[in-house]
Amino acid sequence: MDRLVLGKRLRHFRTEAGLTLEQLGNQVGVVASQLSLIENGKREPKLTFIQAIARALDIDPGELLNTEAPDRRSELEIELERAQSTPGYEQLNLPRIKSPRSLNDDTLESLIGLHRELARRTRAAATTSEEARRANTSIRMKMQELDNYLPDIEQIATELMQRIGHTVGAVTHRDVAILAEILGFTLIFVDDLPQNTRSITDLENGRIYLPPTSIPGGHGLRSLALQAMAHRVLGHSEPRSYAQFLEQRLQINYFAAACLLPEERAVEYLQQAKRDRNLAIEDLRDAFGVTHEAAAHRFTNLATRHLDLRVHHYRTDGAGTLVRGYENDGLPFPMDEGGAIEGELLCAKWGGRTAFNRQNRTSEFYQFTDTPNGTFWTSVQTGDAELGPFAIACGVRFDDARWFRGRDTHVRKRSTCPDESCCRSAAPALRERWEGKAWPSARMHQHVLSPLPTGTFPGVDDTSMYEFLSKHAPEV
Template sequence: MTPESPVQPAPSGDAATDRLLLGKRIRHFRGRAGLTLDALGERVGVGGSQLSLIENGRREPRLTLLQAIARELGVDPAELLSPEPPDRRSAFEIELERAQSSLLYQQLNLPRVRTPRTLSDEALESLVGLHRELSRRSRAAAATPEEARRANTEIRLWMRERDNHLPDIEKVAEELMARIGHTTGAVTHREVAVLAELLGFTLIFVDDLPSNTRSITDLENGRIYLPPASIPGGHGLRSLALQAMAHRVLGHDRPASYAEFLQQRLQINYFASACLLPETPAAAFLQQAKQDRNLAIEDLRDAFGVTHEAAAHRFTNLATRHLDLRVHFYRTEAAGALLRGYENDGMPYPVDGTGSVEGQVICRKWAGRTAFDRTNRTSEFYQYTDTPAGTYWASVQTGETEQGAFSLTCGVRFDDAKWFRGRDTQTRTVSTCPDPACCRTPDGELLDRWDGRAWASARMHAHVLSPLPTGTFPGVDDTEMYEFLSKHAV
């Protein structure tokens, strides 16, 4: 086979594939020992035909038989159970078997191709390559904007069912932070570097990361490449490094679909947040603030040295579990389009036909939009909003990026406002959305004056008609990434 063709690691977790892998390893060591099937069978007390079934992955040997085979072949039983294919051809044979067992291939209603020794290496490699391309094209076809929105919606609803709290990741993060001696307060850059060393990584800051990557991990050499600077204060660098480590900590494999990519993205973001604001001290801080009736996102932000958005997200992770509060959070641009949102308090977000909130325009009366009407936007803004689903109180922080102004809103139902700073605000609005008369239909005077007398050239976002990127990691150019790694691995 040509050395340029990469060999994929043997898949795990499939019983049939695991049996085949075991059989391949037994055959490999039997050949190395110079024994025929009948000769080995005579030594371990079974027929050669039975061993053939085992070597072809059609039967799983008992533990006692496996130990006897290992003894006669002069290897440790653990060698036979290794997850690594014994040679290059075996790796391709196993990958082909796995591909032909997939639902995608079965739907084609084509015959199964066997892999006898008479099948040349080149033919086997070609078959595997075709299956890889078939799988890639299937993923690419599924990764339409609509499918991505559906997947994102499913994840949002899945998190809402869990009150935005993932206890398994919380436990892992807290145990790791305890191992490096962090107990409370802001996590330092040095502590993040120590954690990386604990996990077998070195953090390296470079100024030539590919433009479509936030970080790149060299698994072979244990290096995590990061940009030399991030947002003021470097908060983003700590989070980026923790997110990169999270893939190893959480045992991620390469994403097989865009939905899996989004799920992994959620998990690494959660892990980073749980490291920067560990559950035990962060929950204790919030519980004391609630007892004092002085809950404030800005205080959580300052106590743990993170961004306002990170603090707001983390508040949603802990509020229901530790404070018995149901909450909502959303980020919106100045024009009112939702960039992301979470709620388990019934906040009536607008949704599209897929159930997605991203890109939907919120009511002009909501706090996340009225906050932009202030002359002074440097302080927290508080507001009560009457909606068809009830009255909500919210705290808003506004900011600016290169892409424009944005707001971060975190709030609760009216009855829970008593626990928060800013509950005494006199600002109150009434929203009747989705009723078009609320804020989407011009009043009669404006209609009479301009209806049919105006024309606008709409600004279209570039992503509207663009297909989702389909590299190994969505949005990342594989060639550019591999060239970067080769350059820095020297």
Template sequence: MIDPGTTVLTIGRRIRHFRAAAGMTLDDLAGQVGTAPSQLSLIENGHREPRLTLLQAIASALGVELAALLAAEPPSRRDGLEIALDTAQRGPLYATLGLPRVRAGKRLPTEALEALVGLHAELARRSSEASATPEEARRANTELRRAMRARDNYLEEIEDAAEELLGTVGYSSGPLTHRTVEQIVSHLGFSLHHARDLPSSTRTVTDLEHGRIYLPPASLPGGHGLRSLALQAVAHRVLGHTHPGTYADFLRQRLEISYFAACVLMPRHAATEFLLTAKRNRDLAVEDLRDAFGVTHESAAHRFTNLATSQLGITVHFARVGRDGTLFKGYENDDVDFPTDVTGAIEGQTVCRHWTSRTVFDHNDLAGEFHQYTDTPSGTYWCSAQTGQGADGDFSVTLGVPFAAAKWFRGRETTSRSVSRCPDPTCCRQPSADLTAKWRGAAWPSAKLHTHILGALPSGTFPGVDDAEVYAFLEAHAPR
């Protein structure tokens, strides 16, 4: 069986290696296997893929097993370098440079070969970083959001993995304690450690060599976040993640580890049973899910979107919006019209002033959730929202459903109602004719600079992470 990592060039170089070890020339070997020396030369240089019958004849003539010719490892370090150089020069990146190919013949010193291979590797790395433009990241994020919409924001394989893991520690119901999280982490071969000097570019750091997961200090406000951080750290191992090769891979992995943590903190079977009971009583509420499992309001609202369609048969939308109307993140499978840019991205767009996500700020003195019906060009939606405060200022978290589904929710009797005509600019984006006539030419606002516009997309395998800082941290904390 051919090793999946074996290339045609590797097979060719292994043939050449064993031919030279046997003291045979191309003519000698060609004569024994019944082919032309020129054909063997093409095979040895990776320009032609040999038939299996020819490979069997070559192996027999060289006195080796067929498996020896089909192994993935180059026969020597020099051969490995030559294969790496040849592979790089055949790639599309090198073709764009318009440079001649360097032949890795016997006269090329090994030191020069090492330098060329190293330069190609660095060129590929820099090209990969340069390609991770903000536009590419937004497109990747948009594709990921669309893929999740097609699956109703529900990933059954991750749900199953979380349920299986919870079974190993005897979880039954209720909020997941810190102790249970520690048991889960221990079951996976890790231990939790709190560090006040975590690298500033990281949320957690995992020492794979010693099975340690470093978290922020235990005294950090918001213990719910520490449970989630620990679960996200081990999720990479549970889900079999490897180092992301593209920004799209990185975004997908971030989504999956967050999803896994939510599945463990609000397990499918327990959360679904809780929500189905509330639906039968026509008393669904995000705040109840939040309190039942001891999580944040935003986490509960987002988890609701995972289970609403797949388990409750309800289409939904979710949004986190800043006080200024900036949409930080959102999800929908109920046809609500989020504003988008030319790439289809919703992040950074401004939502209508009449949406619940913004009108809630006029009612943020409420102890509980604010409810509102909004008539839009795509239909009428009932929404529940609550405000909060984060590092980026005030924000709202909104969960909404089509009018017909409002009957299942607490707060459906609200008399708050608004009308949105967006994307019609006359809805809320254009000032009135009277104000325009009065103030045009007489106003000179000093605009805030949104620094993210000027910032480059973070580079690195894990975007934005300072490897030097991480490695120094691990060295300082490694057990002696």
């Protein structure tokens, strides 16, 4: 139970009954000081004692256990108490302000407003690129421990897909629309979504606004709709930190993938392909009608748990910069001192970079790579998006390549990174010929000087979102 709310509700009903602490204490057999501790949220009473108090006040015990503050004044007092209990406030070594009745509501509102602004600025200061990298690294390490498998979300997705009667074939747009209806939503396609939003959910009117066509970069409309629904299905609240925002993004992406590639059918399909020694990400992609990246990522969710395979998966841009990655097979990703891999340059000998050297990039590319951590087999698919070319890689250790199509490739590279002589240092003859005789004009990456998006929903302008909702909301 919430001790602060319980205390405020007790004081509210005691005052309404016209009883002092002493009078109520006499009726329930305790001293006034014990009741005072409960009213101030410093002690949690037993359920039997709450029932005794309710009888004395002639109310239902549920009235005391209600999770809402009894009135606006109590709501303000609770928020002030919580604000002064945060580690950030305690580090300031400032005195705690009590909220007696002599403290008027305007003063209380002002104090709370200052605390809210202090909290906002603290969050904004913490939301640096370094903090984001730390949060992302923490999530990646957590998923590595879990073998990239979240059973609770798998169960929720399975039950929902059974509920709409989906059994075979790719999940259709109609299937997604039916699921939305069951969850109390209507899907509406518009061409004026605010910038930096992939969808907007009107919680008041039960509407999910989506773009009329797929957003560049592989985000299909079915996936976008499922991700939007996932916030309600998974019980998300507004993120209070960038780390929580990233965690929620991971969960909604996982939920969408678990719906589009249901666990039971996907596992059955993959197990048969393994028995045939013909595992292929492109086949999984085509069988369930999803993007190549979605299929590769979903494969990592299921491979260790159901196929006894440890795997790696990553995405790079055309320059070989890591955008995201996962491994539990020991692939030695490049990383900074904090363990972050995003933004790090991939070894030029790895498949995620050598795949760009082909003239024909439409087919799957396969490669064995010798590394300081052993030899790995990787399947790579390249493509082009709005921000330029990219590569999607997925693979396993050498011994497990026998289960995959493409294991007979003759392409094999040797990587000794992070040894500088591997691919980061020019050949001696080239260095001698050109060192000190060239001056390039470097292309500035857009993200270098951009602040990390802040706000409740990072990168989203609240004003644009609210104006959009007002424009499209049904007339009352």
